[in-house]
Amino acid sequence: MKSNLFKYSMLTVGIVTAMGITTVNAATPTGGTSGSFNVTNKATASYTVAGNTTSQTAESNVVTVNVSETGSFSLISTVVDNTPNDDFGRDRSINAQANSTVDFTHTLTNGGNVNDTYTVNITNASGDNFDYNIASSVIKYQKVNAAGINVGEVKDLNGGTIALAPGEKALITITARADTKRVADTNGILTVTAESTYLKSKPSNTTATTYTATNTDNALTKTPLYAITKSATTNLGNKNLDLNNANAYVDYTITVKNEGNIDGTAISISDDLPSGLVAIAAGQDNYIEPTVAASNGSVAGTAVISNSDKTITVAGQNIKVGETITVTFRAKKADGATSTSSSFVNYAVVRDNTKDDDTANTPDIIDRSDNGLTPGGPTESTYEDPAKPLVGADNNNNATVETTNQRRAIAITPGANKEVALVTPVTNNEVSNTYTYTITNNGNDITEAAGTGNNANAVKLSIKPTATKSPGIIDDPNISITRVYVDANDNGKFDTGETELTGVNGIYDLNAATPLVNGTRTGLAPGASVKIGVQVASTGQGSNNPNSTTDNVNNIGNFETLTVAVQPNGAVNGTAAPTSTATNPLSTTSTTTLQGINLMKYQIGADCDANPGVAAEGWLTTNAKAKADQCVFYKLEAKNTFTDSNRVVNNLIVSDTLDSKLTYQANSFSASPTATSQTLGQLITVTFASIAANTTANVIFAAKPSQTGTNSTNP
Numbered sequence: 001m002k003s004n005l006f007k008y009s010m011l012t013v014g015i016v017t018a019m020g021i022t023t024v025n026a027a028t029p030t031g032g033t034s035g036s037f038n039v040t041n042k043a044t045a046s047y048t049v050a051g052n053t054t055s056q057t058a059e060s061n062v063v064t065v066n067v068s069e070t071g072s073f074s075l076i077s078t079v080v081d082n083t084p085n086d087d088f089g090r091d092r093s094i095n096a097q098a099n100s101t102v103d104f105t106h107t108l109t110n111g112g113n114v115n116d117t118y119t120v121n122i123t124n125a126s127g128d129n130f131d132y133n134i135a136s137s138v139i140k141y142q143k144v145n146a147a148g149i150n151v152g153e154v155k156d157l158n159g160g161t162i163a164l165a166p167g168e169k170a171l172i173t174i175t176a177r178a179d180t181k182r183v184a185d186t187n188g189i190l191t192v193t194a195e196s197t198y199l200k201s202k203p204s205n206t207t208a209t210t211y212t213a214t215n216t217d218n219a220l221t222k223t224p225l226y227a228i229t230k231s232a233t234t235n236l237g238n239k240n241l242d243l244n245n246a247n248a249y250v251d252y253t254i255t256v257k258n259e260g261n262i263d264g265t266a267i268s269i270s271d272d273l274p275s276g277l278v279a280i281a282a283g284q285d286n287y288i289e290p291t292v293a294a295s296n297g298s299v300a301g302t303a304v305i306s307n308s309d310k311t312i313t314v315a316g317q318n319i320k321v322g323e324t325i326t327v328t329f330r331a332k333k334a335d336g337a338t339s340t341s342s343s344f345v346n347y348a349v350v351r352d353n354t355k356d357d358d359t360a361n362t363p364d365i366i367d368r369s370d371n372g373l374t375p376g377g378p379t380e381s382t383y384e385d386p387a388k389p390l391v392g393a394d395n396n397n398n399a400t401v402e403t404t405n406q407r408r409a410i411a412i413t414p415g416a417n418k419e420v421a422l423v424t425p426v427t428n429n430e431v432s433n434t435y436t437y438t439i440t441n442n443g444n445d446i447t448e449a450a451g452t453g454n455n456a457n458a459v460k461l462s463i464k465p466t467a468t469k470s471p472g473i474i475d476d477p478n479i480s481i482t483r484v485y486v487d488a489n490d491n492g493k494f495d496t497g498e499t500e501l502t503g504v505n506g507i508y509d510l511n512a513a514t515p516l517v518n519g520t521r522t523g524l525a526p527g528a529s530v531k532i533g534v535q536v537a538s539t540g541q542g543s544n545n546p547n548s549t550t551d552n553v554n555n556i557g558n559f560e561t562l563t564v565a566v567q568p569n570g571a572v573n574g575t576a577a578p579t580s581t582a583t584n585p586l587s588t589t590s591t592t593t594l595q596g597i598n599l600m601k602y603q604i605g606a607d608c609d610a611n612p613g614v615a616a617e618g619w620l621t622t623n624a625k626a627k628a629d630q631c632v633f634y635k636l637e638a639k640n641t642f643t644d645s646n647r648v649v650n651n652l653i654v655s656d657t658l659d660s661k662l663t664y665q666a667n668s669f670s671a672s673p674t675a676t677s678q679t680l681g682q683l684i685t686v687t688f689a690s691i692a693a694n695t696t697a698n699v700i701f702a703a704k705p706s707q708t709g710t711n712s713t714n715p
Contacts, residue, residue: 071202072111073118073164075194075213077104078171091220093262094188095355096383097364098181101137104174104217108141108194110164117163117197122174122190125216129186132176141170161197174217182221183385184260190217223383224267224319225260225392226350228369230399235286236574239398241344242406243333244444245574249286250277250401254327254348254369258319259391260383265357269301269314269327270349276342276403277331278309290329296320303327315360339403347396350380370396404445408578410459410566413438415590419642422540422555422596431482431535434492435590437564439510440529442584446572449510450523456570457523461513463534464506466589467561476560478540479592481506486513487533494533501532510566534564540594556641559593595642597649597691601656602635608665614672614698626705631665636699640691652688654699661706668702675699 094102110116120139124131139158143151146167162170176190192215199211231253234241242248254271258264273279280287290303292314301317312329319325327348334342347370351363367380371394384392420433439461441448451457463484468476486499494500501508513530514521524530540555565587568577580586602619605626606612612619612633619635626632636656640649658664664681671678671686679685686699 069114070112071114071116071196071198073116073194073196073213074107074109074111075192075215076107076109077192077215077217078107091187091218093222094178094182094219096182096184096221096223097355098179099177100355101175101177102188102219104176104190104192104219106172106174106192106215108162108164108170108172110166110168112198113166114198115163115165116199117161118170119161119195119197120157120172121193121195122176123193125189125191128189128218130178130180130182130188130221132188132190133179136177136179138175138177139172140175141172144169144171176217176219181382183383184221184223184225184391185385186221188219188221190219191215192217220261221383222262223260223354224258224262224264224321224352224365225384226264226267226319226352226365226367226380226394227257227259227392228348228350228367228394228396229255229257230271230348230369230396232399232401234401238573239401240406240573241333241401241403242445242574243337243339243403244405244407247286248574249280249330249332251288251330252328252399255324256319256327256348256350257324258321260321262354263321264317264319264352264354266316266352266360267319268351268360268363269317269325270351271312271327271329271346272349273310273312273331274343274346276334276337276344277346278334279305279312280330280332281305281309284332286330286332288330290327292317293326294319294323295326296323298323298325300325303329305329337403339405342403344403345400347399367392367394368396369394369399404573406446406573406575407444408446408448408568408572408575409442409581409584410448410568410578410586411440411442411584412564412566412586412588413440414585415562415564415588417591417593419593419595419644419647420536420538422538422542422594424536424538426482426537431537433536433538433592434487435534435536435562435564436487436490436492437532437534437588438529439513439524439532439566441524441526443526443578445526446575447523447525448568448572449514450521450572451569452509452511452521454569457572458569459510460567460569461501461503461508461510461532462506462563462565462567463503463508464563465560466563469558476558478555478558478594479536479538479560481534481562482537483533483535484508485533485535487531490531492533494535507567532564534562534590536562536592538592538594540596542596542598544598544600554598555594556596556598557594559591561589561591563587563589595647596640597652598639598641599654600637600639602637604633604635605630606633607631608668608702608704611668611670612700614700628705631668631702631704632662633668633700633702636686637696638688638691638698639696640693642693645693647693649691650689652691652697653685654688654697655683655685656699656701658682658684658703662703663706665702665704668700670698670700672698 092102094100108118122134140154141157141162142154145151164170178188194213196211199205205211232239233251235249241250256269290312292300292303294300298318298320301314303312303314305312314327317325347368350367351360352365353360353363364378365380366378380392416435418433424431424433449459465475467474483494484501485494488498501512511521514523541553542556544554570577602621603624604612604618605624608631636654638652638654669680675686676689677687684701688697691697
């Protein structure tokens with residue numbers, strides 16, 4: 001608010017003498033009375049005549065002078081300190097503190113030709129923002145004669161009057177006091193009146209305006225207002241301070257802008273670091289020198305780190321209206337700092353004594369970057385205009401760092417070694433042989449596999465064959481990976497709705513296996529895990545016939561080792577990729593071995609009534625000899641090569657068709673274990689209900705060769 005009430009008044013009264021004395025040049029009177037009075041005079045004499053002692057008298061003629069009276073005075077607001085006032089469209093300044101004072105100066109001039117006495121009063125005007133304490137305000141004046149020479153000393157007017165001879169002036173200083181604190185840009189208007197005793201005594205001056213001059217004085221509340229913004233960035237480029245990293249640090253930036261209506265002088269900018277932080281001092285790792293910069297020409301101060309490394313202070317800093325001071329410094333975690341027992345929230349504080357600008361030790365402004373202070377203390381908000389909430393607004397929102405104890409550890413559960421049938425059946429798109437691996441984020445405060453592709457946060461999953469039965473060959477063509485998927489319900493099967501992973505050359509993106517939230521894969525939070533299913537199919541054969549053109553391969557005992565490895569791509573939030581440890585292995589292996597019935601046929605020539613046992617010597621897989629009157633005994637050995645006790649072979653059917661040159665010999669058959677059924681003759685078929693793992697079923701029978709030609713000696 002800006003007052004337009006300032007005025008000055010001049011009151012003039014003119015009286016013309018009958019003797020032709022001219023009127024005083026004066027402004028048109030605003031009040032008062034005109035008149036004259038006659039001064040009549042005659043001369044008298046007394047005397048004695050010689051020789052006569054009697055007193056004689058004489059009286060002259062009467063002469064009359066018509067005297068003209070002029071009552072005129074002015075009250076004008078003046079300037080004594082080169083500060084423009086309302087005469088020039090400006091306001092005087094008053095400090096915002098309680099009990100602040102402002103000097104208003106006026107010149108009271110007796111412009112008439114009569115002695116006059118003036119009563120000066122001050123009152124609070126209406127329609128302004130604050131009042132002055134009239135009782136504690138002080139009025140002083142210095143009388144000056146027409147020649148401009150001081151008359152007497154400065155005097156207190158309070159309760160008295162000012163007597164001025166014609167042409168004399170009184171230089172009046174009104175020191176007005178405002179008891180209460182005020183916000184910036186608020187006005188206080190003081191009404192100053194001077195009342196002429198002479199003019200008031202005239203009967204014609206019936207209204208106060210005819211004998212009273214009025215001025216209005218306006219003071220505008222002037223104060224700096226500091227908008228403080230504080231921000232923090234850690235060495236990770238974010239607001240995460242890793243307490244597990246000895247090289248972690250925080251770069252702080254403090255900006256202080258003067259959004260008030262007067263310059264700030266000798267302010268203090270400081271930052272008291274909380275229990276979890278200390279400033280990095282010269283000579284320490286990651287030290288950078290604190291900086292101070294001024295945006296509009298003020299001399300930048302120096303940021304000083306205290307001996308304890310706990311406080312950063314810029315003292316004696318000037319800041320113009322609209323100017324910004326920027327302070328930067330670096331801090332690190334304090335010894336023993338923890339996220340539970342330490343504080344990592346801190347504030348920048350500006351202190352200013354707006355009256356005594358030589359020091360901020362006794363401030364009337366203490367402004368913190370979050371607009372909050374200890375209750376009852378002086379705060380800048382006292383001077384801020386509630387109608388202008390953005391003026392002097394502070395912001396500490398970006399100054400708080402979040403602490404972590406970052407540790408990276410990813411573990412994969414051990415793989416299982418499995419024996420599988422030579423041919424793994426595929427039913428309803430399911431493979432009967434599935435390996436399941438649980439991958440767990442055992443780290444602290446870091447989400448793994450949050451990124452994809454070559455992003456540093458990406459985690460790859462390598463699933464590749466690395467060894468086989470044959471040295472130098474890492475991929476068995478009869479053992480293959482058919483599907484990699486997320487086994488969400490941990491049942492070892494690929495179910496509808498579960499995520500199938502696609503990879504290139506055995507490399508998969510683990511992010512694709514993590515939870516999906518609002519269309520985005522979230523990665524593995526600390527403690528979270530994901531189960532990966534790997535289905536392996538087999539297409540082996542079990543022939544021991546070296547002369548077969550189609551079934552001449554026996555894959556029993558062949559194996560392939562699958563290595564499943566978690567591969568973190570790089571550092572996450574400044575913490576390096578984890579390494580594999582005994583407690584948190586990053587890789588594991590699973591070996592798939594092909595097993596089944598290994599069928600061998602043995603022969604031996606012997607007397608027909610002999611009964612060679614299973615363990616008899618002489619059983620051959622090579623050529624044998626028999627005499628014409630002997631029989632050829634055959635042993636069919638069907639071994640269950642599985643070592644897993646659960647891998648029982650059921651409904652084993654062993655069969656053999658005799659050559660036409662052979663005749664089956666009755667009563668030569670035996671089987672162990674006991675067969676559930678058998679068909680004997682030129683076609684021999686033997687059925688076993690079950691054969692335990694690592695157990696052999698044996699069938700023995702005899703056949704007699706024909707007695708013609710050289711057949712008796714054929715093997």
